[in-house]
Amino acid sequence: MRARTLILAACVLLLLAVPPLATVFNQPYYIDLLRRVLIFGIAAVSLNLILGYGGLVSFGHAAYLGVGAYSVGILAFYGIHNGWLQWAVAIVASALVALLIGAISVRTRGIYFIMITLAFTQMLYYLGVSVEEFGGDDGMRLKVKSQFSGLVDLGDPVTYYYVVLALLLACMYLVHRLVNSRFGRVIRAAKSNEARTRAIGFSPYPYQLVAFVIAGAMCGLAGALLANHTAYITPAFMDWTRSGEIMFMVILGGMGSIPGPALGAFALLIVEDQLAGWTQHWQVIFGPLLVLSVLFFKRGLAGLLPGGGKDG
Amino acid sequence: MAESILAVQALRKSFGALAATDGVDLDLREGETHAIIGPNGAGKTTLIGQLAGNLRPDSGSIRFAGEDITHLSAPQRARRGFARSFQITSIYRDFTALDNVALAVQAHAGHSFRFWRAAREERALRDPARVVLEEVGLGARADVLAANLAHGEQRQLEVAMALATRPRLLLLDEPVAGMGLEESERMVQFLSGLKGRQTIILVEHDMDAVFTLADRISVLVYGRIIASGAPEEVRANAEVRRAYLGEEA
Structure with missing residues (x-):
């Protein structure tokens, strides 16, 4: 377990060192790329709570990315640039949407759950496409980034990078506490053996629903971060392929592991970036790579770490 | 006579034309080990499903510790003191x-x-x-x-x-199924240690286990209880011998 802690600590140190290194080598692009990785890391960490620990295969997690991003964008559109308020709205709005979707979908299992979560996200996607006021299909610019009472300036790429890194680590710690608490034991038990869980006296539904809402809220935060990252908000944030990507980050990185989803986000986005720089037809190489990685890393990238692929 | 902790009345459950539970009455006294036996297809699994709350009966009622639990879910029953093991x-x-x-x-x-x-x-x-x-x-x-x-x-x-x-009623669905002789003996010994302290419904095919443990036995055939009583009475019952024990003995 010590070796695992050391490796993960080294990863955090490396991430801390990215901005100074990028400045020294005059490669500011990497700050931007890594910040994107970290934001998707938060989205993947949130999905892992319900997918990896709860066994709820949500195929609509990009919905909350969109709700979070549009919360920031719409408030900014009406001239409200207070970041505390924007991000709070992003989190609460995503939680409410997750409550609505979860209240219906969490009662179902298997393929029905996948299809219902997908269907709701598609509805939100088309809502984004159809509302012309907020740019419709084309999306809209975020002219002013979220303002934090002059405390932090998201306009500074390095500052923003560290804000995102801190939030990712905070989210990972939060999920770590959650999955090891009594609450977490119940959702993990329901994933492991639902009939047994009911037979010893748990009704899994309310616990799974709360987990679903927490995951949605956390992903909403990632959406607010993404809006500020790209300074552009489009319905494409909620595209079903985006849901698939987030899911893939979790699976590739290691379901039911705390660092796994972040590792998955890193691997997926960096490989994508490198291949795209190399050839236009990068997806032809990318696809088989994904298949091979799933075949060979059954416990995900986190499974390659000393100590195995499971936490808690 | 001790107070009955579980009272099942006129329980019925059909799947299409098949009456899997066909008017079952069952009465469990506090502290007794009550075995339910019956040939394959007798409706034991369906009956257990209804007792544990995984299946809804078509009609009839189940009272547990004086409370009507017929319409309660499995977790609700578990929280009231109903614990079970599964066949698998x-x-x-x-x-x-x-x-x-x-x-x-x-x-x-x-x-x-x-x-x-x-x-x-x-x-x-x-x-x-x-x-x-x-x-x-x-x-x-x-x-x-x-x-x-x-x-x-x-x-x-x-x-x-x-x-x-800390259940008030323990439902054991074939607890010695698939066990070796030694393991099975150890389990039977452990369960006999619970006798008197724990009310038990025992569904079991192993007749040695049943006759060692049970205070009373109910015999289920085609969804009906054809006999119910102390082990000696059931063993002596002609209908039971014909329907069930005779085939195996």
Whole structure:
């Protein structure tokens, strides 16, 4: 377990060192790329709570990315640039949407759950496409980034990078506490053996629903971060392929592991970036790579770490 | 006569034209071990499903400790003191033995909307779980993953989980199924140690186990209870011999 802690600590140190290194080598692009990785890391960490620990295969997690991003964008559109308020709205709005979707979908299992979560996200996607006021299909610019009472300036790429890194680590710690608490034991038990869980006296539904809402809220935060990252908000944030990507980050990185989803986000986005720089037809190489990685890393990238692929 | 803890009246459940439970009456006294036996296809699984709350009866009623539980779900019944083991071992294979039992303790320790404190460090869950594991003879295996336990040990673990909920009624669905002779003897010995302290419904094909453990036996054939009484009476019952025991003896 010590070796695992050391490796993960080294990863955090490396991430801390990215901005100074990028400045020294005059490669500011990497700050931007890594910040994107970290934001998707938060989205993947949130999905892992319900997918990896709860066994709820949500195929609509990009919905909350969109709700979070549009919360920031719409408030900014009406001239409200207070970041505390924007991000709070992003989190609460995503939680409410997750409550609505979860209240219906969490009662179902298997393929029905996948299809219902997908269907709701598609509805939100088309809502984004159809509302012309907020740019419709084309999306809209975020002219002013979220303002934090002059405390932090998201306009500074390095500052923003560290804000995102801190939030990712905070989210990972939060999920770590959650999955090891009594609450977490119940959702993990329901994933492991639902009939047994009911037979010893748990009704899994309310616990799974709360987990679903927490995951949605956390992903909403990632959406607010993404809006500020790209300074552009489009319905494409909620595209079903985006849901698939987030899911893939979790699976590739290691379901039911705390660092796994972040590792998955890193691997997926960096490989994508490198291949795209190399050839236009990068997806032809990318696809088989994904298949091979799933075949060979059954416990995900986190499974390659000393100590195995499971936490808690 | 002791107060009856479980009273089943005129229970019926059909699947299409098949009456799987066809007017079953059952009365359980506090502290007794009541075996339900019957040939394959007699409707035992359907009856258990209705008792445990996984299947809704078409008609009839089930009273448990004076309360009508006919329309309660399985978790609601479990919280009122109804514990069970499954015919096919049902445990958390990816949890340790101790974690398995600690979850059963947790299920009966109030709500679980507690989000921060590590459950594995809570002595209020661990200590009672350890006591029950010792009781069933798995004390030394507490930290082994349930998947890595021997089959017999897994059956013991399942009983431990049921006992950890401090049940008023324990429903055991073929507890010695698939066990070797030695394991099976150990389980029967353990269960006989519970006699008197614990009210038990025992569904079992192993007649040695049934006649060793049961205070009373009900014989289920084609969804009906054709005989019910002390082991000697049931053994002597001509209809039972014809329908069931005769085939096996």
